[in-house]
Amino acid sequence: MPIGQTSSVMALRDPDIRLMLRVRDDDDAAFAELVERFQNRLVAVMHHLVGSMHEAEDLAQEVFLRVYRIRKKYRPKAKFSTWLFTIANNLALNALRNRKRRPVLPLELRESSQDDGRPADHAAQDLGETPSAGLRHRELAEVIRFALDSLNERQRVAIVLNKFEDMNYCEIADVMGLSTKAVKSLLSRARTSLREALRGYIYMDGEPPPPAAEEDES
Amino acid sequence: MIDDEPEPDPVDAELIAYLDGELEASEARSLEDRLDADPKLRARAEGLKRSYDLLDFLPKPEPSPTFATRTMDKIPASGAKPAVSDSSATTTTPAPHSSLALTQVQSRSEFPWAVAAGLFVAVGLALGVGYLGTAALRTFVFPPAEPREPSTDSLTVAEVRVIANLPLYAAADDFEYLTQLASPEFFGDELDAPPWLLPSQPLEVEKPADPELQTLFRAYRELPAERQEKIRTMDQRIHALEPPKRDRMLRLLETYAAWLHRLPESDRKDVLTATSSNKRLEAVREALLKQWIAALPAVHRAKLKGLPAEDKAQLLAKLRADDEKQRTEWTVARIQWESIRTNKQPWPFTDESMRKSVIEYVRAVYKPDDPRRARLSTLGPDGGDAARLKDALDRADKGEWALLGKAVYDFSRKYEMLPEPAKGAPIVDYSDLSPWPGIVKVMEKRPKLNRAVEQAVGKWPDFALAVHAEIGNKPFATFNTLKLGPCQMDEFKDDFRRGFGELRRKLNEAEISALKTLEGTWPNYPRELVRLAKVHDVSLPGVMPPGPPNLWEKTYNSPRQPMRPGG
Numbered sequence: 037m038p039i040g041q042t043s044s045v046m047a048l049r050d051p052d053i054r055l056m057l058r059v060r061d062d063d064d065a066a067f068a069e070l071v072e073r074f075q076n077r078l079v080a081v082m083h084h085l086v087g088s089m090h091e092a093e094d095l096a097q098e099v100f101l102r103v104y105r106i107r108k109k110y111r112p113k114a115k116f117s118t119w120l121f122t123i124a125n126n127l128a129l130n131a132l133r134n135r136k137r138r139p140v141l142p143l144e145l146r147e148s149s150q151d152d153g154r155p156a157d158h159a160a161q162d163l164g165e166t167p168s169a170g171l172r173h174r175e176l177a178e179v180i181r182f183a184l185d186s187l188n189e190r191q192r193v194a195i196v197l198n199k200f201e202d203m204n205y206c207e208i209a210d211v212m213g214l215s216t217k218a219v220k221s222l223l224s225r226a227r228t229s230l231r232e233a234l235r236g237y238i239y240m241d242g243e244p245p246p247p248a249a250e251e252d253e254s
Numbered sequence: 255m256i257d258d259e260p261e262p263d264p265v266d267a268e269l270i271a272y273l274d275g276e277l278e279a280s281e282a283r284s285l286e287d288r289l290d291a292d293p294k295l296r297a298r299a300e301g302l303k304r305s306y307d308l309l310d311f312l313p314k315p316e317p318s319p320t321f322a323t324r325t326m327d328k329i330p331a332s333g334a335k336p337a338v339s340d341s342s343a344t345t346t347t348p349a350p351h352s353s354l355a356l357t358q359v360q361s362r363s364e365f366p367w368a369v370a371a372g373l374f375v376a377v378g379l380a381l382g383v384g385y386l387g388t389a390a391l392r393t394f395v396f397p398p399a400e401p402r403e404p405s406t407d408s409l410t411v412a413e414v415r416v417i418a419n420l421p422l423y424a425a426a427d428d429f430e431y432l433t434q435l436a437s438p439e440f441f442g443d444e445l446d447a448p449p450w451l452l453p454s455q456p457l458e459v460e461k462p463a464d465p466e467l468q469t470l471f472r473a474y475r476e477l478p479a480e481r482q483e484k485i486r487t488m489d490q491r492i493h494a495l496e497p498p499k500r501d502r503m504l505r506l507l508e509t510y511a512a513w514l515h516r517l518p519e520s521d522r523k524d525v526l527t528a529t530s531s532n533k534r535l536e537a538v539r540e541a542l543l544k545q546w547i548a549a550l551p552a553v554h555r556a557k558l559k560g561l562p563a564e565d566k567a568q569l570l571a572k573l574r575a576d577d578e579k580q581r582t583e584w585t586v587a588r589i590q591w592e593s594i595r596t597n598k599q600p601w602p603f604t605d606e607s608m609r610k611s612v613i614e615y616v617r618a619v620y621k622p623d624d625p626r627r628a629r630l631s632t633l634g635p636d637g638g639d640a641a642r643l644k645d646a647l648d649r650a651d652k653g654e655w656a657l658l659g660k661a662v663y664d665f666s667r668k669y670e671m672l673p674e675p676a677k678g679a680p681i682v683d684y685s686d687l688s689p690w691p692g693i694v695k696v697m698e699k700r701p702k703l704n705r706a707v708e709q710a711v712g713k714w715p716d717f718a719l720a721v722h723a724e725i726g727n728k729p730f731a732t733f734n735t736l737k738l739g740p741c742q743m744d745e746f747k748d749d750f751r752r753g754f755g756e757l758r759r760k761l762n763e764a765e766i767s768a769l770k771t772l773e774g775t776w777p778n779y780p781r782e783l784v785r786l787a788k789v790h791d792v793s794l795p796g797v798m799p800p801g802p803p804n805l806w807e808k809t810y811n812s813p814r815q816p817m818r819p820g821g
Contacts, residue, residue, distance in 0.1 A: 064326075064329075064410075065410070067326075067329075068322070068326055068410060071321075071322045071325050071326065072322055075317045075321055075322055075325075076316055076317060079315065079316065079317040079321065080314050080315060080316075083315050084312060089315055089318075092315070093317060093318065093321055096317065096321070097321070097324065097325045097328065100325050101325070101328055101329070104329055176308070176311050177311050177312055177313055180308055180309060180311055180312055181312065184309070184312075195309075198274070199306065199309050200309075200314075204274070204275075204276065205271075205274070205276050220267060220270075220271060220276070221261065221262045221267060223270060223274070224262030224263070224266055224267035224270050224271075225260070225262045227266070227270050227302055227305070227306060228262065228263060228266045228302070230305050230306065230309075231301050231302055231305040233305075234305040234308050235301070235305070237305075237308060238301060238304040238305050238308060
């Protein structure tokens with residue numbers, strides 16, 4: 037849709053856009069509402085991306101502040117959340133890349149009680165528990181966290197948007213500034229990596245694996 | 255760019271697109287046909303789907319309660335409004351944050367505490383006759399209105415709260431300062447006074463009428479930006495606390511403000527003009543000590559006067575210890591007097607079954623008759639808590655129950671108790687740790703650590719808690735899953751579970767779901783149960799004294815006797 041005539045039409049359809057237009061017009065109450073409305077989603081997404089609550093909140097806050105700073109430039113053209121997550125994507129990717137450049141221990145970025153950032157199965161055995169019997173949600177979450185962390189940054193963003201923001205390939209492409217095809221292959225690689233990393237855990241709910249599962253890979 | 259990454263496996267790519275609903279209808283149908291025919295392909299799709307589903311196990315954290323306000327507070331600092339200096343009415347109405355930002359530029363006072371001291375005079379009135387009661391005082395405390403009035407209309411709820419509370423916040427440095435003040439050394443004892451001494455109204459300050467808010471708002475803007483920021487943070491941290499703790503903090507603020515207001519001018523000045531938070535605490539301590547000495551009997555006061563500093567300190571310490579002991583005795587005497595007056599035993603010893611259950615509780619929790627497992631301290635000139643209990647039990651035997659009630663109450667606050675396991679013996683000795691050879695190994699390597707645990711041997715839950723505390727930050731990756739005690743409902747004894755049944759009916763959804771996340775971790779889960787039980791006035795059998803916790807509090811807590819007003 038051409039931009040000129042769309043603003044009011046779109047705004048009617050998307051209450052978030054309506055809200056953002058009020059923010060654009062210096063309505064601070066609207067901005068407060070916007071923060072209120074999106075804080076849970078943004079913090080959750082950031083947490084999935086960076087793994088630390090503290091950093092996730094800092095990043096989410098930075099997203100909101102950036103929205104505020106550039107509010108005058110806001111032109112409604114897609115779903116508001118796409119615009120918001122485009123900003124979030126840029127900030128998160130920068131943060132993840134900076135982190136890579138900085139010589140920090142992964143530990144610093146984690147809040148889990150673990151010391152080495154690895155799944156804890158052998159340590160569990162040291163303490164007399166077997167991973168298959170005593171593996172709890174938290175440990176499983178650590179394993180999954182580790183698998184997610186082993187993806188590259190862009191794969192991680194694509195996965196998190198797809199999985200937790202329920203975005204389709206086209207929306208992810210918009211947010212990440214890629215083609216739909218590129219998103220498709222990004223997600224494919226990410227999800228095959230996840231499958232490899234989590235192979236040992238996917239039949240832990242007691243259901244037997246299908247017969248051909250052990251030779252499913254060529 | 256993503257060119258540097260390898261191409262994905264085309265079969266996986268197709269399966270994933272299918273699972274994501276991203277295939278064209280015709281492509282999807284053709285793939286479904288192949289899936290039907292090919293179990294291997296099905297397994298492959300299944301693996302992809304299931305591994306993706308696992309991501310649902312990741313925790314979904316929520317932002318902290320202060321996230322939104324912290325974010326809003328950042329707006330001025332972000333420089334969103336570049337030219338705030340032109341805040342005249344010609345531009346759009348300045349946002350509240352921007353108008354606060356304004357004061358950053360014009361922060362003129364070099365002595366924030368001088369402003370606080372001014373504000374402070376208002377506090378007494380705030381407590382007595384409402385905010386800034388008289389016009390005369392208003393002009394004394396605050397400068398006359400400037401021609402350009404900041405508007406309070408656009409303040410957010412959080413900002414109104416900060417500003418309405420300003421007279422209380424003005425005399426406190428920050429949250430840490432308040433935490434210090436809340437310790438028994440300062441005002442802690444008074445805050446934990448029995449419920450009937452506490453104000454029954456909720457402590458939240460109501461939004462003052464507009465002109466008053468306006469005045470406070472102006473005063474707030476007068477403060478340097480840095481001080482404003484500190485006050486805002488303090489406000490956020492107070493209101494991020496759970497309601498009982500938050501109310502305690504607000505009570506502290508009122509107590510402290512009222513105390514300051516009654517202080518002689520010179521002492522108040524010492525407190526308010528101290529140059530750092532530590533020096534201010536020191537000044538508060540001094541003033542409290544002065545009051546305490548002033549309240550001593552004349553004989554002691556005379557004695558103190560003639561002494562050199564060192565002896566004086568020693569005598570003071572002794573007097574304070576005596577004071578503490580006297581308070582306990584005073585409480586017991588009061589309860590006993592009450593029981594003589596009404597010809598009834600003090601609660602909960604009013605009937606035979608309660609007497610029995612208290613004694614059973616005492617024996618089960620402190621094990622006074624088992625030399626190996628007895629928990630109470632024997633240290634101290636009088637034989638410590640162990641002797642105190644023995645004495646109380648003897649007196650109870652003779653029909654005097656108040657002493658036992660007071661001892662049970664005091665011990666319940668001093669010695670943490672957690673539920674014992676339903677099956678098997680609790681962990682109270684090194685040999686009980688054999689299922690965790692890793693821990694034993696670590697402890698063997700660290701004799702110093704052993705000493706800390708050593709003293710707790712034989713005692714539940716002291717030993718397990720000591721081990722937990724010592725090993726807690728050691729390299730045990732699965733430490734969180736290491737259970738040294740029962741931490742799931744089916745691991746508790748039946749009577750404890752019955753007690754929990756009663757508690758559960760009183761819990762709200764947030765508490766229930768918070769509790770769920772702790773289930774399976776020791777000692778956090780049972781600890782949280784005990785905490786919630788106290789909050790909801792339920793006694794958990796085997797862990798808390800029998801009978802409603804509030805009644806124990808009401809009957810046996812000894813409030814500090816009112817301090818002598820300073821002026």
